[in-house]
Amino acid sequence: MPSRILMNNAFLHFLTLLLFKQKGKHIGAVLISVIIIFLLSSVLFISSSLQNTLLGTLENQSDFTLSRVQAGKAINTPSDWLDKVLEINGISKVAPRVYGRYFFTPREKSFLVVGVDLFDEQSSKELQSLVKGLDLKSFLSTDSMLVGEGVKAFLSEHYYKDSFSFKTPQGSFKKVKIQQTLPSQTNLIANDMIIMSIDLAREVFGLGEDEVTDITFNVPNDAEWDNIIGKLHLLFYDVRVVEKREIRKAYENLYNYKGGLFLILYLVAMVTFMLILYQRYSMVYSTERKEIGILRAVGWSIKDILKLKFYETAVVVLVSFVLGVALAYLYVFIWDAPLLSQIFLGGANLPNQVEFVPVLEFGLLGSIFLFYAIPFLAAVLIPAWKIAVTPPKEAML
Amino acid sequence: MMIRVEGINKIFNEGTPQAFEALKSIDLEVAKGETMILSGVSGSGKSTLLSLIAALDKPSSGKIVVEGELISKLPDLHASAYRAKSIGFIFQHFNLLESLSVEENVIAPLINSGFDIVSIKQMAAKSMQSAAISHKASQQVKELSGGEKQRCAIARALVHEPELIICDEPTANLDRENSLKFIEILQSLHQRGKTIIVATHDPLFETLPFVSKVVHMEDGSIV
């Protein structure tokens, strides 16, 4: 029965005995390691969870977005391009999009206003499922909008309790009723978003009837992707086509950069941690050197002492690793990383609070373990050897 | 436990100006079951010789053969195995692990012997019983008196039933009554056929009936 052998193993008994007798030395190392692992794994948990969720939302993003470009900046696309795009065969689900950022100048904050074509059967059904108990009739009849949580908080802070008046480029004011708030799970995408009907959005942005922000469409047969792009470039000269692949790669790099750069800066902390450890473990007090001398004198060989030191460090490493990762998991996925998430979500515009979806990848844990354990064990190896080879006659003095 | 020491000399920090010749060409022989007393003033090389016989240290030249096996040139793995199996060393300053309890000190030599902890604890209990220290088994060594520490060191030295028992100034910091008790323990070990070597300058040992040989040493050589 393995647990019986494990419980009665003499070496383990003595090892755990010494571990608890020299608590002072190990508690210091465990504390430093737990802090380092906690920080490192919270950052990597947040970045991998956000990345995972974003890649998840990419699924129902349309394959291509097409918009007109002038002087390097995207400008409004004429809506007659829509029918020209429809004529190209192999393209499906062509849809215009009207969206943009509305600037609330007094506070230098901005909202993402999105126009939705409510008469389109599919999107109105989606809207129903998104916001429970939304009665479409009243939403359609009066000028009303759905607001993200960040917007709602911001507006109620500025006493726009149930409606907000937009300043249109023509100088007139457009009063829009706040119908409902979007659920908090959608904060990652819809925190500063305002959803309204498409003609209302046109009015707010002062877009003409024949203008849209950009056009999205799908190309089911992915072998066709390249020559459709070619056709589009022939059709319009000032066009920019963004593929979904590029967005996917951008999302991967977005947090990879952050994780990567953070890791490099983190190296500095690791190096100092290693120096502290090396110094602590090799600053062998005469008492410990004498104890090892005594053990050697009663018959412990260098190999046994090395084994003792190896398992001692292994216990310290494993306990602090599991503790650090578990605490980071609690902090990020159960308490939603109160402070640390600001680094990833930014805090300049509207404050955002996202519910992180737990993601535990084998590779992520492997990276954290290797990033921590290898420098730790390397730093402790040489001092451990130095103690282990103390000559037994050391005990005689 | 036939021990033969041939032409042993030991020079500390050899080749440096402070080179100090601790032992000069020592020749010695101890038959099985014999009790030998190494007497001499402190600093006459007694402890160094004992440490060489117990393979705690290596000589500068010469040979030590125990039971037909050359132990003066053993690699560490075998030197430690030899110490763990057949040597029971009682140090002058006891050399106990202060932070551990008496029982934990006594089981220390057996940890790597392959026994499981239960049988090791039984052997330790038996050995503590024979050294009359089992009533303080779970007490920390720090809190023990000189005599009790000595008995704990004896229990630790005898726990693995060694063939050869080496004592370095065992009665140096003991009062008379504890010294007599120590000699009784030596007597019982002698009757059980153990080979005993005691280094001491206490004249009490030279008159003991069971001592078969007394060797006098002066600044590194036998007189």
Next chain:
Amino acid sequence: MNEILLSNEVIVYLLSETVLYLLLFIAFISTLGLLRKWNFDAFTTEQFALENRSYLVMTIIFFVMLLKVVLLPYFVYTIDNLSNLIPGAMCGAGVVKANEYGNPLLSLKIIILFLSGLWLSMNSIDLKEKSYPYLKLKSWFFILIFLLLSSEFILDILYFTHIETTNPVSCCSVIFGQTGGGNGLPFGLDILKLLILFYLLFALVVLTTLSDLAVMSIIASLLFGVIAYYAVVYFFGTYIYELPTHLCPFCMLQDHYYYVGYLLWGLLMLGVFLTIDAAVMQSFFKQPSKSLKRISLLLLSLFVLLCSAYVTVYYLKNGVFL
């Protein structure tokens, strides 16, 4: 800094390799000192210091070997992760092919693991003897391993810095595929001969190991290792993917195949290594060890069972072979 260098796994991997290389460098310097001044019969304090130093070398190599065994699957995992940063690569195979350093690096890593394993068993035998008889031999052996390790370290850096994320690489079906008529099998084998050879060699390994024919079992297990690689890629792999044209050693490492690749290749490598280790120990050092042989045969039979299980399960489910 291009994206490759900034992905987390690559940074962690390169950091671990550098730390291990520094330690190995210390061991290398100590081994040089050992080789030059080692004289077992001398009684000088310097000689005793050398003996302690040999323990340092042993500790470092044991520690590095232990972590390299963990680093190998991590390296493969990093490669798999890079496959979505590089256009055209669906799995690790494409990424390894991204530049000419990939393949030599991977094979070098496996060779180094084998050699350091052998070094450790040689070292444990050397410690059992009474006069360190094989010290000179194992030190020269370590110097050879150190040279391989240095080239592995250089290849690591070269490999990761030369991956361009712009030019597309070919995916595994192209690399291992049957495009262009002849199949990729060496020695003019076809699938049937390959399978027969696979099972025959396995039987040969079992027989030679049991009957203590050391040199024969080394050759047999090496051959078995090579044939098993081709058998898995060209035959058993298709049953894991359930797609006759999908020939790739890396794709089975991904999550939709439940990481079976790590188990499969781990069993094969460990099994082959242990057979060679047992045979070398027995032939060169006259130290036959029953338990080592039993474990190695167990691992190899597990490997063969796992491969054949995929085929039989497929056959039972669909009643027809691929």
Next chain:
Amino acid sequence: MIKEFTILVSMVLLLAGFVLVHYVTHNGISSKEMLSSVTKVTKLSSPTLSVAYYEPRVLSYEEVLNPAYPQMQTMNKMDLVYAK
């Protein structure tokens, strides 16, 4: 294995066990559905990183690296960290 060590190990394993149970049971389906329905409605899946949205502000003067070419971004922007 002495008592305190077994207590420590069982506490750490308990914590790890709780984390695993939470990870397995918490499937996060609800938030995934919500997010996907928002993207279906708005067809916009870019994350709202509340970053000072870079746009030459017409009203307030924005110190620029090279006044002759205002579009060129200044170095103190966080773009060094965010992907291009």
